[in-house]
Structures are given as C-alpha cells and as structure tokens.
Amino acid sequence: MTPARVLVVDDDPHILEVLAMRLESLGLDVSAAASPGDVPGILADRSFDLALFDLRMAPLDGLALLDIARKQHPHLPVLIMTAHGSIDGAVEAIRRGAFDYLTKPFVPEELRGKVTRALAERRWARDRALLAKLGTSLASGDSVDGVLGVVVQTTLDATATQRAAVFLRERGELVLRAAAGTPVVSDAELIAAAEAAMNGGDPTSVTVEPDRIVLAAPLRVEGRIRGVLTAETTQTVVPTSDDLSLLALFASHAAIAFRSSHDLEGARSGALAALGRVAAQVAHEINNPLGGLKIYAMLVGKRLATHGDRHGVDLAGKIGQAVDRLAALVSDITAYGRPAELRLEPTDPEEIVQECLALVQDKIEERRIDVACELDGSLGLLMLDAREIHKALMNVLVNAVEAMDAGGQLGVRTAREPDGGVRIKVSDTGCGMDTPTLGRTYDLFFTTKTGGTGLGMAIVRSAVERHGGRVEIATEHGRGTTVELVIPPSSVTPLPAEAS
Numbered sequence: 001m002t003p004a005r006v007l008v009v010d011d012d013p014h015i016l017e018v019l020a021m022r023l024e025s026l027g028l029d030v031s032a033a034a035s036p037g038d039v040p041g042i043l044a045d046r047s048f049d050l051a052l053f054d055l056r057m058a059p060l061d062g063l064a065l066l067d068i069a070r071k072q073h074p075h076l077p078v079l080i081m082t083a084h085g086s087i088d089g090a091v092e093a094i095r096r097g098a099f100d101y102l103t104k105p106f107v108p109e110e111l112r113g114k115v116t117r118a119l120a121e122r123r124w125a126r127d128r129a130l131l132a133k134l135g136t137s138l139a140s141g142d143s144v145d146g147v148l149g150v151v152v153q154t155t156l157d158a159t160a161t162q163r164a165a166v167f168l169r170e171r172g173e174l175v176l177r178a179a180a181g182t183p184v185v186s187d188a189e190l191i192a193a194a195e196a197a198m199n200g201g202d203p204t205s206v207t208v209e210p211d212r213i214v215l216a217a218p219l220r221v222e223g224r225i226r227g228v229l230t231a232e233t234t235q236t237v238v239p240t241s242d243d244l245s246l247l248a249l250f251a252s253h254a255a256i257a258f259r260s261s262h263d264l265e266g267a268r269s270g271a272l273a274a275l276g277r278v279a280a281q282v283a284h285e286i287n288n289p290l291g292g293l294k295i296y297a298m299l300v301g302k303r304l305a306t307h308g309d310r311h312g313v314d315l316a317g318k319i320g321q322a323v324d325r326l327a328a329l330v331s332d333i334t335a336y337g338r339p340a341e342l343r344l345e346p347t348d349p350e351e352i353v354q355e356c357l358a359l360v361q362d363k364i365e366e367r368r369i370d371v372a373c374e375l376d377g378s379l380g381l382l383m384l385d386a387r388e389i390h391k392a393l394m395n396v397l398v399n400a401v402e403a404m405d406a407g408g409q410l411g412v413r414t415a416r417e418p419d420g421g422v423r424i425k426v427s428d429t430g431c432g433m434d435t436p437t438l439g440r441t442y443d444l445f446f447t448t449k450t451g452g453t454g455l456g457m458a459i460v461r462s463a464v465e466r467h468g469g470r471v472e473i474a475t476e477h478g479r480g481t482t483v484e485l486v487i488p489p490s491s492v493t494p495l496p497a498e499a500s
C-alpha cells in the first residue's frame with residue numbers, strides 16, 4: 001500500500017527529469033541520481049523495489065551498478081536503459097541478471113509495461129519468501145503464540161502497513177493475541193473495524209479517518225469465525241482487492257495455527273489421561289521392589305560396617321540414595337498422573353520463595369551464580385496449596401540454575417497483580433531456548449539435559465493451572481529465560497474430567 005520505491009540513475013539530467021516525472025505519474029516513489037558514483041552509498045542506506053540504470057555512464061556504467069546492486073540486494077529487479085542500437089549491452093545486462101531493458105527514447109507503454117512487470121515479480125518473490133517463512137514456522141510445531149507472532153510480522157512486511165494484529169474471540173470478547181508495528185488508529189477504532197469484518201465474514205477495508213485505513217480479514221476455523229487479522233495504515237491509497245486477498249491468505253495461516261493448537265491441546269489432555277493411568281500402574285509395580293531394595297541396601301551396609309569395610313558401607317549408602325531418587329521420581333510421575341486435591345490454606349507466597357531459594361543455595365554457590373531477589377513485601381496471605389506452589393517454584397529455580405554457567409545471574413521477584421494475586425518472576429542469564437525447545441517445554445519427558453527427566457515444567461504448569469493461574473515464558477536462545485508464575489488470589493480451576 002505504500003507506493004513502490006524506485007531508484008533511477010542517468011547522467012543526463014534532462015532524461016533523468018523526464019523519466020522521474022513519468023514514473024511519479026505511475027504512482028511510484030522516485031529517487032533520482034545523476035551521478036553513478038553516489039549509487040553504492042544510496043543502495044547501502046535505503047531499500048528499493050526497483051532500479052533503473054542507464055547503460056552508458058562514467059565512472060561506473062550501468063553494468064557495474066547492476067553488479068553492485070545484485071550483490072547488496074539480490075532480489076532487487078534492475079531495468080537497464082540503452083540508446084537505440086546498443087542492444088549488445090542490453091543482452092549482456094540480462095545475462096548478468098538484469099530483469100529487462102528499456103530503449104531510449106522511451107515509449108510510454110513499454111516503460112509502464114516493464115516497470116509494472118518488474119514490480120509484480122518483485123512483490124511475488126517477496127510474498128513467496130514470506131509465505132515460506134510462515135510455512136516453516138507452522139511446520140516446526142511452534143506454539144500458537146509463536147506462529148501468530150510470525151503471522152503478524154509477515155503481514156506487516158508483506159503489506160507494508162504500519163501495524164498488524166491478531167485478535168481472537170475469547171468468551172465473547174476480542175482479545176489481542178499478537179501485534180507488530182506501531183498503532184495508527186485508536187484501540188476502539190481498531191476493534192470496531194475488526195468486529196465489522198467478523199460480522200460481514202469477508203476481508204474488508206474500513207476508512208477510519210480521511211487518511212487512516214484498517215484492513216481486516218476474519219479467521220475462519222472449521223466454518224466458524226474465531227478471530228480477525230488486522231492491518232493499519234496511514235496511506236490515502238485505497239487498498240486493492242489484491243491487498244485484501246493477501247491479508248486473507250495470512251489470516252488463513254493464523255487460523256491453521258489456532259486450529260492446530262486446539263488439536264494439540266485435545267491430544268495433550270487425552271495423552272496425559274492415558275499416561276496418568278499407565279504411570280499409576282507402573283509406579284504401583286515399582287514401589288514395592290524399591291522398598292525391598294532400600295531395606296536390603298541398609299542391611300548390607302550394616303553387615304559391612306560390622307566387618308569394618310568402610311568402602312563397602314559407602315557403596316551401600318549410594319545404593320540407598322539411588323533408590324531414594326527413583327522413589328522420588330516414581331512419586332512425581334504418580335503425582336502428575338493423579339494430582340491430589342489442592343489443600344488451600346492462607347499462605348505467604350514470599351515465604352515459599354525464600355524457602356525454595358534456601359534449598360537451591362548449594363547449587364547457586366557451586367556454580368558461583370549471582371542472585372538478585374526483590375520481594376514485594378506487601379502481598380499478604382493468599383489461599384494456596386503451599387506444597388504445590390513450592391514444588392512448582394523449585395522446578396523453575398532448578399531449571400534456571402541448571403541453564404547457567406559460573407557467573408550467571410539469577411533474578412527472583414514477586415509483585416502484586418491488579419486482581420490481588422501474585423506474580424513470581426524467575427529470570428536467568430543462561431542458555432535460553434530455541435523455538436522447537438520452547439514449543440516442547442511442557443511436554444512430558446521432554447528434556448535437553450543428560451540427567452533430566454523432562455517432568456519439571458509439566459509439573460509447574462499443572463500446579464499453577466490448578467490454582468487458576470498461568471505460566472508465562474520469555475526466552476532468547478543464548479541469552480536467558482524468564483519464567484513467571486501468575487497466580488490469582490483464590491480462584492481455583494477444577495481438574496479436567498479425563499485427568500482426574
């Protein structure tokens with residue numbers, strides 16, 4: 001929707017002026033340069049959708065500029081301008097990658113035709129690249145927010161608007177789920193345009209103010225409209241049906257992301273219920289022999305002690321410890337499969353934070369990690385199951401510490417939420433997660449660690465969600481991770497039927 005940007009270079013100022021005028025009359029944003037020596041700098045500073053270079057120029061001729069342009073912007077189409085009779089140069093230009101050539105003096109139809117074709121080609125190449133990026137993100141099993149993030153960014157790039165956003169209808173209201181760019185209309189105007197598109201069922205453009213337009217395309221999932229993709233622009237240029245079709249295409253990607261996330265949720269809760277049942281049986285079978293092993297290890301230890309075999313006693317002790325670890329793991333699995341009723345009691349969340357920090361103190365010292373702990377201090381008591389929140393926070397803290405090497409920084413903060421709940425924020429400067437890892441963090445048994453079991457984050461989410469809360473993760477691969485547990489004052493969600 002922003003006019004295409006064209007760079008024109010000719011060392012004949014008269015031709016340059018005429019050409020610039022003709023291109024402007026085609027609605028293009030023209031930058032004209034009379035000295036070819038300036039072109040490398042201009043190309044390095046700004047991006048263009050098309051370039052027109054005269055063939056015969058000094059000190060750099062059209063072919064030299066073509067080489068420079070192709071090196072800096074491989075997808076920029078270039079038209080070479082030649083005088084009648086110098087076809088050889090034009091042929092050479094095409095061999096070196098020019099899109100086409102124009103002969104002087106210009107024939108208006110030829111000029112318009114070739115410029116339009118070059119721009120269309122450019123646009124399709126860019127849209128294809130953007131769609132490929134979207135497709136990769138969808139196929140990589142990114143989380144729904146991850147895919148929606150790519151959808152809005154791609155929409156912004158492809159439509160050259162100021163801002164793109166995705167709204168989903170949740171409990172009757174439109175909720176903003178992803179956005180990129182800078183708003184140019186008010187929230188109320190945007191929502192009104194989004195509602196209009198959802199009610200009409202088709203992509204629409206709404207003129208909000210004389211120079212502000214909102215494009216909106218509904219997100220249709222299995223025949224029902226579940227949300228809307230919007231793009232805002234300050235341009236006065238009226239969007240074409242091509243622009244709306246492009247937006248509809250991106251909206252369909254957002255709809256696919258939305259549907260896959262729902263399918264995944266369904267599959268996940270079904271799989272969890274099944275896993276819970278299997279886990280409970282396996283745990284039952286394993287618990288008895290474990291108990292026996294523990295006793296035998298103790299007996300062997302005692303017997304070796306009477307023989308004065310200290311090394312043997314040590315080994316027997318290690319067997320006992322390994323058995324304890326196994327027993328703890330079994331109890332984690334059973335707890336996940338059949339979470340106990342929450343025992344809500346007035347609890348000081350900051351006390352839990354301090355207890356957990358004390359428990360990871362050894363690991364913190366061992367790894368020489370800096371800790372910055374900022375407690376709000378005025379949260380008061382909340383109705384919580386202290387054991388569950390303790391377990392969740394321990395897992396988050398251990399993950400944070402395990403993600404860091406010596407010299408890392410661990411941040412722990414508590415803050416009061418507007419609803420009176422609490423937000424516990426744990427940040428680390430560790431390895432962070434790449435997109436596929438982030439997408440699978442909550443999957444049972446997913447781990448990237450040699451000694452990990454991959455249960456930690458599943459337990460965290462289960463504990464927090466059973467308190468009616470949510471877990472938020474922000475991570476940057478190689479830079480660090482922030483995990484936030486947001487727990488409301490007392491609302492507790494019942495367990496889903498299958499998992500109980």
Ligand SMILES: Nc1ncnc2c1ncn2[C@@H]1O[C@H](COP(=O)(O)OP(=O)(O)OP(=O)(O)O)[C@@H](O)[C@H]1O
Pocket residue numbers: 395399400403428430431432433437441442446447448449451452453454455456457458480481
């Ligand atoms: N703070 C973090 N920084 C980097 N990666 C993390 C962080 N927290 C979780 N992860 C990633 O998520 C994966 C799953 O975490 P989770 O706690 O569920 O399992 P785990 O730590 O591997 O094993 P365990 O069950 O012993 O906790 C980790 O293996 C790691 O790749």
Ligand SMILES: [Mg+2]
Pocket residue numbers: 395398399456457
């Ligand atoms: Mg863990």
